[in-house]
Amino acid sequence: MTPRRTDVLLCVGVTVVLAVVASSHEGRGGAVNPLAYLWALGLGLLMLVRRSHPLLVLALTSLGFFSYYAAGFPAIGVAVPIAAALYSAAEMGHLRAAIVTSVLIVGTATGFRLQEGQSPSFVVGYELSGHAALIAATIALGHSVRVGRRLRQRTDQVTRLLTRQGELDEVAEVREDRMRLARELHDSIGHALSVASLYSDVAREARDGREREEAHELVRSAITDASAHLRRTVAVLRGSGHFDSEAGLDQVERLRVAPTAAGYAVDVRVDPVDVAPEVGAAAFRLVQEAITNTLRHSNGRSIDVRVGLREPGLLGVRVVDDGTAAVPPQIRPGNGLSGMRERVAGLGGTLEVDAGAGGWVVDASIPTTPAASGDSAGGDTP
Incomplete structure (x- = not known):
């Protein structure tokens, strides 16, 4: 599969997953603002430029995450909206930026939850640990894909050099x-x-x-x-x-x-x-x-x-x-x-x-x- 086709499929997948998660609020008796679907589409479209502009995608996804919750849209968790952007940043070689961004987002989201009066034991022991594990796994996956690709490239380069020699x-x-x-x-x-x-x-x-x-x-x-x-x-x-x-x-x-x-x-x-x-x-x-x-x-x-x-x-x-x-x-x-x-x-x-x-x-x-x-x-x- 070509990289371009992979990005298109990832765009569709992110859009569908975020839209489904947002619409699940409607099934619990709440109304869903149509702008939530537009927001899901916007984050999905960012996947089309994740290879050429990984840091821009990460920054816009982070801003979109905060703007989503600031607009009062249905809660969709922390890891799901930013997972694809964190994976892309790590895959493209921006591991430090992915880690720093994930810490800021998770820390900010946890602070808001605690200010809302939710139980610290629930927020820290359940939500924080779950989100942190999922985000860490996402970043690790992106980094491992990058390392594997570089190893293959070096192996191919060595093979070409040996053939040329x-x-x-x-x-x-x-x-x-x-x-x-x-x-x-x-x-x-x-x-x-x-x-x-x-x-x-x-x-x-x-x-x-x-x-x-x-x-x-x-x-x-x-x-x-x-x-x-x-x-x-x-x-x-x-x-x-x-x-x-x-x-x-x-x-x-x-x-x-x-x-x-x-x-x-x-x-x-x-x-x-x-x-x-x-x-x-x-x-x-x-x-x-x-x-x-x-x-x-x-x-x-x-x-x-x-x-x-x-x-x-x-x-x-x-x-x-x-x-x-x-x-x-x-x-x-x-x-x-x-x-x-x-x-x-x-x-x-x-x-x-x-x-x-x-x-x-x-x-x-x-x-x-x-x-x-x-x-x-x-x-x-x-």
Whole structure:
């Protein structure tokens, strides 16, 4: 039932009850002034605005109550005329006003009864206690309805917030999956394709057939690696695989193959360190990205890789080349190393890329057992 319909029914109910109570005086041999019915209608009509103007309804009902008795209309008690107004005030949140008004009305009515010479024991022991109990129950009912409504509203609000939070969590999870996929595509397939491109240049510049064939074989191997990474990525999307399944500290050594074939002097030293799988994967990808950028952009001829503990609980990863110390493309925003920075930061570590004494230095410090998974960090798009 809508609130408006409830108020209309309450208007009709109050009017009918007050009219019936007033007309009961006629059944006991007294005449009823027609204005008493008009008064009953007036108090009933006030119920139509009880939600928007509860205090006004309470004040007008109180004035109507006193004016009714002042006009000499038939006695209809105390609680019945003001019960609906007190209930409405309490329901709309004006509990104190309802209590104060009820005390004033009951006290005033009791005083008039005592001044008329009625028995104090009857007035106080019977009428006062009965009216007080009925009025207290009315106010308590209105207040309980308000409290119940507010509890339902808060429950609905919490439910909406939880639903919204669940939707946001789903969106965030999808975004993280996309970032993870973008990072994987860049780190693995991007690396393999870069190596293939490098070997194709070597094949084009080869002086004899043997060198050219060896370069072509390396191109085929790099493309095969890219295809394998692509299949693994598809398996992850289908829910039957995992990223970085072959990336770890024990695989860093094999990253020397591509630069060595390209004519670089490569020195790789990896200390045996017990680290979390995501830390090992991040270290592997960091070295891979640094080597790839050296192959793409550096004019140096040597690469030095160091991976090991810097202090208890902190893994150090350092890749140095001997290229010209000019601003390299790999540290510009939007490329793979930016994704590496986010991956390292997601594990609670730090990454610095800067010019060294004879070339560029990529240096990272990563906790061996991070509190949060590195997959929580975003990455660049490929």
